[in-house]
Structures are given as structure tokens and as C-alpha cells.
Amino acid sequence: MTATANEYVGAAAPAETGVPIPQVVAFGVMTTILVAAPFLVYPVFLMKALCFALFACAFNLLIGYVGLLSFGHAAFLGAAGYGAAHSAKAWGFPPELAILFGTAVAAALGVVIGALAIRSKGIYFANITLAFAQMVYFFSVQAGFTGGEDGIQSVPRGTLLGVLNLNETLTLYFVVLAIFLAGFLLIYRAIHSPFGQVLKAIRENEPRAVSLGYRAERYKLLAFVLSATFAGLAGATKALVFQLASLTDVHWTMSGEVVLMTLLGGLGTVFGPVVGAFIVMALENYLSQLGAWVTVVQGVIFVVCVLTFRRGVIGELGNLLRKSL
Amino acid sequence: MTILGVPTQALFGQLLIGLINGAFYALLSLGLSVIFGLLNIINFTHGAQYMMGAFVAYFLLQWAGLGYWWALLIAPVVVGITGIVLERTMLKRLYQLDHLYGLLLTFGFALIIQGLFRHEYGSSGLPYSMPRELAGGQNLGFMFLPNYRAWVIVFSLAVCLTTWYVIERTRLGSYLRAATENPALVQAFGINVPRMITLTYGFGVGLAALAGVLAAPIYQVNPLMGADLIIVVFAVVVIGGLGSIMGSIVTGFALGVVEGFTKVFYPEASNTVIFVIMALVLLVRPSGLFGRAS
Numbered sequence: 001m002t003a004t005a006n007e008y009v010g011a012a013a014p015a016e017t018g019v020p021i022p023q024v025v026a027f028g029v030m031t032t033i034l035v036a037a038p039f040l041v042y043p044v045f046l047m048k049a050l051c052f053a054l055f056a057c058a059f060n061l062l063i064g065y066v067g068l069l070s071f072g073h074a075a076f077l078g079a080a081g082y083g084a085a086h087s088a089k090a091w092g093f094p095p096e097l098a099i100l101f102g103t104a105v106a107a108a109l110g111v112v113i114g115a116l117a118i119r120s121k122g123i124y125f126a127n128i129t130l131a132f133a134q135m136v137y138f139f140s141v142q143a144g145f146t147g148g149e150d151g152i153q154s155v156p157r158g159t160l161l162g163v164l165n166l167n168e169t170l171t172l173y174f175v176v177l178a179i180f181l182a183g184f185l186l187i188y189r190a191i192h193s194p195f196g197q198v199l200k201a202i203r204e205n206e207p208r209a210v211s212l213g214y215r216a217e218r219y220k221l222l223a224f225v226l227s228a229t230f231a232g233l234a235g236a237t238k239a240l241v242f243q244l245a246s247l248t249d250v251h252w253t254m255s256g257e258v259v260l261m262t263l264l265g266g267l268g269t270v271f272g273p274v275v276g277a278f279i280v281m282a283l284e285n286y287l288s289q290l291g292a293w294v295t296v297v298q299g300v301i302f303v304v305c306v307l308t309f310r311r312g313v314i315g316e317l318g319n320l321l322r323k324s325l
Numbered sequence: 326m327t328i329l330g331v332p333t334q335a336l337f338g339q340l341l342i343g344l345i346n347g348a349f350y351a352l353l354s355l356g357l358s359v360i361f362g363l364l365n366i367i368n369f370t371h372g373a374q375y376m377m378g379a380f381v382a383y384f385l386l387q388w389a390g391l392g393y394w395w396a397l398l399i400a401p402v403v404v405g406i407t408g409i410v411l412e413r414t415m416l417k418r419l420y421q422l423d424h425l426y427g428l429l430l431t432f433g434f435a436l437i438i439q440g441l442f443r444h445e446y447g448s449s450g451l452p453y454s455m456p457r458e459l460a461g462g463q464n465l466g467f468m469f470l471p472n473y474r475a476w477v478i479v480f481s482l483a484v485c486l487t488t489w490y491v492i493e494r495t496r497l498g499s500y501l502r503a504a505t506e507n508p509a510l511v512q513a514f515g516i517n518v519p520r521m522i523t524l525t526y527g528f529g530v531g532l533a534a535l536a537g538v539l540a541a542p543i544y545q546v547n548p549l550m551g552a553d554l555i556i557v558v559f560a561v562v563v564i565g566g567l568g569s570i571m572g573s574i575v576t577g578f579a580l581g582v583v584e585g586f587t588k589v590f591y592p593e594a595s596n597t598v599i600f601v602i603m604a605l606v607l608l609v610r611p612s613g614l615f616g617r618a619s
Binding site for chain 2: 131
């Protein structure tokens with residue numbers, strides 16, 4: 001029962017280097033929409049979706065390009081949120097430092113968890129990351145500074161670099177957009193660098209990559225830490241936007257949600273995670289009055305995606321246009 | 326009387342709770358291991374199927390007036406059949422793909438089942454009374470042992486050991502183990518491997534439902550009763566070594582006891598101790614305590 005070449009997780013990843021024209025066009029379209037969007041749609045919703053989009057892109061870095069399914073990415077999102085919220089509220093950090101600090105917390109956590117987790121693969125890897133994330137969750141429940149069930153509330157947004165007042169919604173939106181685009185481009189750069197090519201080589205055939213002299217463990221660890229760091233950037237930003245860091249972001253359901261976004265958008269595609277995050281956020285927004293039905297709908301999407309729609313929205317679109325998006 | 330500064334009453338009390346939890350860890354991780362051995366799938370729906378077992382017991386009592394002993398018999402069969410349907414209609418389409426898709430599919434099903442039950446019955450528990458025959462308890466001198474709890478430990482141990490015996494010591498079990506090693510070859514010998522896979526999945530799911538019925542009188546019947554438990558069981562399975570039958574049983578009970586003692590000596594760590602042990606085991610033996618090195 002071995003996986004065939006085109007049918008394993010993340011196989012849709014593009015192989016070529018350089019920046020293909022369709023991706024430049026798609027990036028332009030995405031940026032234009034996102035710049036215009038706050039004048040048409042409720043900006044707080046957009047900011048939430050942007051944070052999750054960055055989170056999903058970070059997650060996709062690992063599953064799409066290294067072939068490792070992490071079921072514990074909530075740990076990085078949540079830990080960074082706590083780091084940013086605590087440093088801004090208790091220590092009076094300005095927003096830029098709070099975000100940096102939160103991201104650093106996630107990166108450090110990524111080093112520790114990654115070093116232990118990358119020794120395993122496939123299902124084992126998923127299980128192990130899930131268990132570590134649960135450890136972080138229980139720590140967050142008990143540690144004093146996280147505020148337990150209440151979380152850290154009314155986190156000050158402050159003034160970015162002493163100039164931009166983040167309490168103005170539109171200013172905050174464009175700061176969040178800038179953070180998202182920076183994160184998105186950095187991840188894109190990482191994937192399409194020689195480093196990214198080595199990652200793909202390891203995914204395709206690890207023993208061969210090792211025999212060519214690449215230290216697979218180090219590449220995998222670096223990819224894991226990068227993924228954790230960007231997930232942390234998303235979490236830290238989210239904490240400032242909502243002025244809240246809570247247990248929801250560390251719970252394993254959040255780890256499941258980011259899998260859902262990426263799967264729906266398209267594993268191993270560049271734009272898939274962004275589209276997936278917006279769809280899932282929009283769904284949750286519209287279904288929020290229905291309570292438990294949200295979970296049911298998410299479950300149905302999982303089942304449908306896995307059974308019939310494994311390339312995801314963007315993967316299918318790319319396949320239709322014969323372009324890699 | 327005290328041991329290491331802790332009253333014996335509390336110590337034995339936690340030991341008992343540890344053994345009870347261990348009994349559930351063992352039954353659930355056994356089911357996961359059996360399924361994983363043949364299907365190579367981590368059954369994420371396991372927690373939801375455990376919860377369904379408890380609910381079937383509740384329905385049988387409410388709608389049909391059938392009590393605990395009938396539930397112990399009927400619930401695993403009913404839930405096992407739903408598992409078989411799931412395997413026949415969906416899971417079997419994924420065997421040719423990366424095994425992670427199986428994980429994602431069963432995760433989706435866990436969300437659907439838990440969501441539906443939560444929609445119907447809310448998040449608060451429904452009471453399920455224990456059978457009259459097992460009410461009361463024994464005074465052992467150093468502690469009070471409720472009969473029902475003793476029954477759960479003895480019964481689950483019996484089920485676990487029977488399962489181990491069937492798989493490791495009988496002809497049927499040898500087919501099963503052979504199919505785990507090399508399904509194509511076993512099929513060539515004229516054994517219907519797909520049917521065996523289906524029945525194995527049904528059996529593993531049935532074990533989860535059985536654990537659910539056992540749990541119903543102790544914990545309440547709650548749509549989310551399996552949601553967090555299953556993640557601890559995943560860690561138990563990783564510690565024991567995926568696919569190892571005896572490993573799941575021993576690790577299940579042992580970790581339950583360790584967790585119980587942690588509650589006595591260092592309560593802050595009682596939720597995390599299993600995960601800490603998992604990290605340590607992974608450092609020393611990445612394939613688990615009883616797992617074969619891959």
C-alpha cells in the first residue's frame with residue numbers, strides 16, 4: 001500500500017524555480033482585492049481572516065513542501081498570542097516589540113518541539129505534534145500569567161513605531177495587511193529558494209537526498225522552525241487585533257481548523273491557504289448563530305475534500321488552467 | 326497511616342482512579358492499535374465512537390428499557406456496524422493514497438458526529454445509573470472499593486487479554502498478523518483480505534463503544550466525552566508503540582496509574598505527565614516502548 005507519485009499529500013507543489021507570470025498576476029489580483037476590501041467589507045473580519053491566512057500559509061510550508069502534517073500548530077499560534085499580549089499589557093511593550101516577542105516565543109517553542117518531532121514521519125509526526133500542542137494547552141490552562149479560562153483581555157494596541165495609532169481601525173487594517181504580505185512573500189521566497197528545492201527533494205526521496213550529502217534532519221528542523229515562526233507572527237498579530245489571547249487559540253480544534261483551511265484551499269499551492277482561510281472564516285461568520293452546526297459543516301468539508309476534492313479550490317483551478325498557483 | 330507523607334486513603338484512592346482511567350486508555354489504545362496494524366490508519370473517529378457507545382447504552386435504556394447488561398452486548402455491535410459502513414463506503418477508497426488522508430477523513434467524521442450529538446443533546450452530561458447488581462462496595466480495611474469500579478478494571482483487563490490471545494495465539498490471529506505484514510501474499514493464499522480489513526475496523530470500533538458503555542455510569546453520557554480523552558490515548562499509543570497489542574494494554578494501565586500517582590504527589594502536572602513521558606520515550610526510543618524499530 002505505497003503512495004503513488006501524484007497522490008500523496010502536497011504533491012501539487014510546483015517544481016520550477018523563478019517566478020511564473022500567472023503567480024505574479026494572481027499576487028497582483030490578491031493585493032488589489034485586499035487593499036480595496038476594507039472599504040467594502042467589515043475590516044475586523046478581514047483582519048481575522050488575514051491572520052488565519054498567514055497561519056495557514058505557515059502550516060502549508062510544512063505539509064506542502066516537506067510533506068509533514070502537523071496536528072499541533074495551534075501551540076505556536078496560541079503561545080505567540082500569549083507572548084505578545086502579556087508583553088504588551090504587563091511589560092508595556094510597544095506593538096512592534098510585542099509582535100516580535102510573541103513571534104520569538106513561537107520560534108523557540110518550534111525549536112524544542114521540532115527537534116523532537118522531526119525524528120518521526122507521517123502519522124507518527126501528526127500524533128506527536130498533537131500531543132506536544134496539548135502539553136502547551138494544559139500549561140496555558142494552569143500558568144498564572146495566561147489568565148486561565150479568561151485569557152489575557154483588553155491588551156493595549158498602542159502606537160506602532162511611535163507614529164501609527166493602531167486604535168484606528170483602518171490604520172490597524174493596513175498594518176495587518178503589510179504583516180500578512182511580508183509573511184506571505186517571505187514564505188514564498190523560502191519555498192522557491194535552493195533551500196525549498198532541497199526540502200522538496202527530501203519529501204520526494206529522503207534517502208537519496210541524504211546520499212547526495214544533504215543533512216535532511218537539519219533542513220526539516222529549519223522548515224519546522226520557519227513554519228512555527230510564521231504561525232507565531234500570525235498569532236501575535238491576532239492577539240493585538242482582538243486585544244485578547246485566550247485558550248481557544250491553543251486548543252487542538254484550532255490545529256484542526258488550519259488543516260481544514262489548507263486542505264480546502266489546496267495543499268502545496270501558493271495561494272490555496274489564503275483562499276481556504278477566507279472561505280472557512282466566512283463560513284464561520286455566517287454559521288455562527290447555528291452553534292454546533294459549524295463543527296458539522298467543517299466535518300463535511302473535510303470528508304468531501306478528502307474523498308473527491310483532494311487538490312483543493314486553488315489546486316483544481318490551477319489544474320483547469322494548467323498553471324501552478 | 327501515611328506513605329511518603331501522603332495518607333494511604335488518598336494514595337489508594339488515586340491508585341484506583343488511575344487503574345480505572347488506565348482501563349479506558351488500554352481498551353481505546355488497543356482498538357487503535359488493532360486498526361492501525363491492518364489499515365495503517367490512525368482512527369481519529371475513535372473518541373466519537375466511544376461516545377456513541379455510551380449514547381447507545383443511554384438510548385437502549387430510554388427507548389427500549391434495555392439495561393446495562395444488554396447495552397454491554399448490543400452497543401459494541403451497533404457502533405461496530407456503523408464503523409463497517411464507514412469503512413466500506415469511504416475509508417476503503419483511500420488505501421491507495423497517503424495514509425494521512427485516512428487521518429483527515431476520520432477527523433472529519435469525528436467533527437460531524439460530535440457536532441450532531443452536541444446539537445441534539447447540548448454539552449452537559451446525561452446521567453446513566455449503574456446496574457443494581459454492581460451497586461455498593463467492599464470495605465478492604467485500608468480503603469473502600471466500589472463494586473462497579475472493580476468490575477470495570479477486571480472486565481476490561483479480561484477483554485484486553487482475550488483480544489491479545491486471539492491475535493497472538495490463534496489461527497485467525499495468525500491470518501491477521503500475516504495480512505499486516507504482506508496483504509498481497511495473504512490474499513494470494515485465498516484469504517479474503519478486504520473482508521478481514523472491514524471486520525477488523527468494525528472490531529476496533531466495537532472496542533471503543535464497549536469502553537463507552539463501561540464509562541457511562543462513571544462519567545456522564547456527554548457528546549464531548551471522547552474528544553479530549555482520545556488525544557491522551559494517542560499519546561499512550563505513541564508511548565506503547567503503534568500496532569503493538571500487548572504494548573497498548575500494558576502502557577494503557579501503567580500510564581493510568583502514573584497519572585493517578587502524579588495527582589497525589591504533584592497535582593499541577595497530572596494533565597501533562599503523559600505527554601512529558603511521551604517526549605522522554607521519543608528521545609530514547611522513537612518507535613515506542615514496545616514498537617519495532619522501523
